[in-house]
Amino acid sequence: MSYIKTLMNGEQGLFKSDSLTRMQKITLRFVVIGLAYYGFAVIEGMVMRLYEVKPIPGIAPNQFFAIMTAHPLVGIFGSTYSIVFGAFLFLVPFLMKKPLWSIRMANWTCILLAVGTFIMWSAGFVSHYAPLYTLYWPLPADFNQFSVWGGTFFIVGIAIIMLGTVFFVINVFKTIVYTPDGWAKQPAGALLGSALGVSGFRNLFSRKKKEHLVPLPVAAVARGTVDVAFNAAIILFTGVLILVYMVGSILGYDLKESAVDALLYKNWFWWGLDLIADGLVLIFVVGTWYLLATMITGKKLFMENIARAALLVELIVSWTVWSHHLLSDQAQPGMLKVASGEMVTAFELITQGLAFFITLATLWSARPLKMSNPLKFLLGGLMGFALAVPAGIIQADIGLNRILHNTQWVIGPHVHVAVLVGLSMTLYSAIYILLPILTNGARLYSQKLADFHFWAHLAGGIGMGAFMGMAGLNGMLRRSLYINGEFNIYMILAAICGTLLLLAFLAFFYNIVMTVGLKGVIGIFSPAKDKTTDLIPAVKVSVKETEYEEIPAIH
């Protein structure tokens, strides 16, 4: 097949977008949008990496900080939320063996995430509204530094994302508990109890053990979704508060900023923000590890009941750890610093370590395994969290925080290694394993590109985190600028690793485009011919080169 034909029609012309169900299309749309925004975040990251070496002519510092504000939000909401929500809106009905409650609502989630992220991103770029994602009061309402109109659009963009998030939450829980038309009545309360861990908790104290009604990965999705809901509520509430000040300013009223207590604001904001970083991300990732390990090995999960209980512990831990972000706030009560900031946070070492062990033990029991793309990326993801979680535990210590807080250590070995190596490689593993299911058997264009993607991403992610960490240990702050080249050695090395990450992404993106073809990419966004609620087609379409077996529809 010629290069042009492959570019247009995909590898061997195997991918036919016409054959996709509505569910496959919506899932692939989430993935494409998520990957596009990941590309945004990588390019923004590279611009900042270069700027940290030497300020780029034409980009003023306020533009730099606008990029720094947009970068994590585009990464979290535009990219990660899109990919994760898309995957879970497919996997929850897949594992529950019933249709998604509302495909229309799933479509709206996808649209709202895409549009909201773009509005938020462009508002920052056009107006340079740059309060950073931490938004420490009263900075977001400081109209001496920022345009009130830019801020208004920024907050509206975030609010739209949160609306899409609320739709996701409703759809997940309704799918777990509802009774599809023509089915026998489903035990909604029992299903919800099983998903949230209530029945499992009761089992601990009951002689008559009740069977778990939802599979373990669905329990992980449900528990992570609880944190998604709480986080959306906090961000929406905070957004409304900031909007009140912005609308007041637009109408000519100068509202008193001291009406809001800055420390209280910081507490509730970190409580909400940590539901992402120390809540839903960890819970979703662990659930995905378990699912991937069982899919790769075809075996039951090692210590399944303990794994299920640990997910509940992780959920509760995620509600009580926020104070580790306030260890350098001297007015924060010491009791909160020790109990929430140090001790409860240390539980994350236990819950994540336990999940790490369970996943490895499950894989170990199925030796020999082929080093497939899903397996190697899963191992990369496990390694990322094994490196990043202890780095976080170290800084969540009153003594060490005094010399690490807000340094590049926090954002390098902890955040970037967790997100780029731990989270992203887990998501890549899921994408590689779901690709044949979602595309009705499309074949990957190049294994060599997939191998390059793996090694370049792994080396780039760990290397960048390591060099940022070294800079942090030598005093380099995050959220700042060093225009005299004080930390250039580390920043140049980090930029080289960032380049590897960019090349890895480009290789992956090119590989996927060549796998499904440009026509295929466009076809994903056209309405599906299959109007059923099936997850995959009842009978696979025949493809000229290959004969496919019949695959039953999942109802």
Next chain:
Amino acid sequence: MIDSKEVLFGQTLVYTCYALVILALMAWFGYKITKPGNNNPVKAGLFYTFVGFLTVLGVSLHIITYNTIPWTPMDMDRANIKADKVFNITVASHQFQLPSEKLIINCHDKVLFNVSSGDLTYGFGIFRSDNSMVCQMQVVPGHKNDLLWQFDKPGIYSIRSTEYSGPAGYNMVLKDVVEVISSDE
């Protein structure tokens, strides 16, 4: 008091060793997983031992640092410790206002930096001339922000805001304004 640079050196050493062990472990696991095995499940005892190890590690980290990093107990008990010197510093409009042009400190004295903000949330950090950090705290408007510290080496230090306070914030540096002198001088 032990210098924060020495604590950071220890941390670097421990974390680097840990990272190398994890990299080696995952490489070994990745190799072994492709080779035939006896397919026996991993023993539960090993799992529970690992969980126990993590529990001990998580809790002991803070107990060890509390007992080895001298500024931790000093910080927790600072309300009951009488400082040898107090510096009242204000911050507003991205400017530090010091009580004097230079803050002169005697070696081994306990010094309290009392910093208040008139508008935004800032940071207050003390840095060596090689840009490495001695210590820092957050400066939250409307609240008491006090940092008790003891310098045991003579030297010249700079003050820098350690928290983002808008694009103007990265310029908040006062070079060489803290001077620690030997008690004999």
